[in-house]
Amino acid sequence: MKTKMAVFLLCGAALLTACAGAGGGKADSGVPEFVLTYAENQAEDYPTTQGAYKFAELVNQRTNGKIEIQVNAGGTLGDERSVIEQLQFGGVDFARVSLSPLAEFVPKLNVLQMPYLYTGPEHMWRVLEGKIGDDFMNSFGDSNLIPLSWYDAGARNFYNSVRPIETLEDIRGMNIRVQESELMVDTIKALGANPVPMAYGDVYSGLQTGKIDGAENNWPSYESTRHYEVAGYYTIDEHTRVPELQLVAQSTWDKLSPEYQNIIRECAQESAVYERKLWQEREKISEQKIREAGCVITELSAEEKARFQDAVSPMYELYCADYVDIIDQIVAAGK
């Protein structure tokens, strides 16, 4: 217990309870009962960050100022892996993270981000918003993490500073940065390239110094981080759609009254609707900006795409052997 307390204090626990008792509504008007932290690794104007601000605003309004959520954007609370760890012991109260690093903590989530799984955004959203998505939300077990709502992050494509990737041979031997995810490491190996796991915030300098030849991400990330300035070859292959989640720390959750919990769930959902709208707009804006910047944009031919798909197909056996029925259901939802 002592050690636990020490860890809690040492890590600058984010939960400040100005008043004892959760959701009692006894604090003076305007004085928050809870001041909670929210970690976000994207820039201020990015759709997910704007979603976080919307969430914080809604929660504040609906609790009459009793819950204040402070959004920390730009990765100031740490990279995604460390944010997830902090959530697990309550050092951070809320976060929006990508499913890739999250699946290292809740492995079943890999199923939702398998390579070339979805036919497009509609397919992915049908899955996430239906029974399958709900079942995943309910399978966080003893992770100490509580999922609140899905956020959009589009499709990921390869980019690099060396040459246009038009064929499978073109990517062979390249050092490609990946998220801190075993699935992504194995996927890149299956394509014949060398995976380099690295935090998002280190990718720009990795590209600039030549430590990596390339990376992969959606249009808004490629644009917002200015990676396109140092790696101007972008290949649209949409090898994966990695959804994102807003999460709350179990220890924070347990301190809130059912009334506050309901408000938080409801506001997280509403912020997600808002984020998805911003996402669709931003995807177009980012693509246009990148094209105007003169980047070389390559579309994989159907034939080449099939070769990429074939190359990574062993990932299904490796990561989804226990979930074949769910994969079948996901595939069926795309037809």
Ligand code: GCU
């Ligand atoms: C996307 C995602 C981030 C993630 C990043 C990455 O941009 O929104 O949360 O950190 O991919 O590649 O690491």
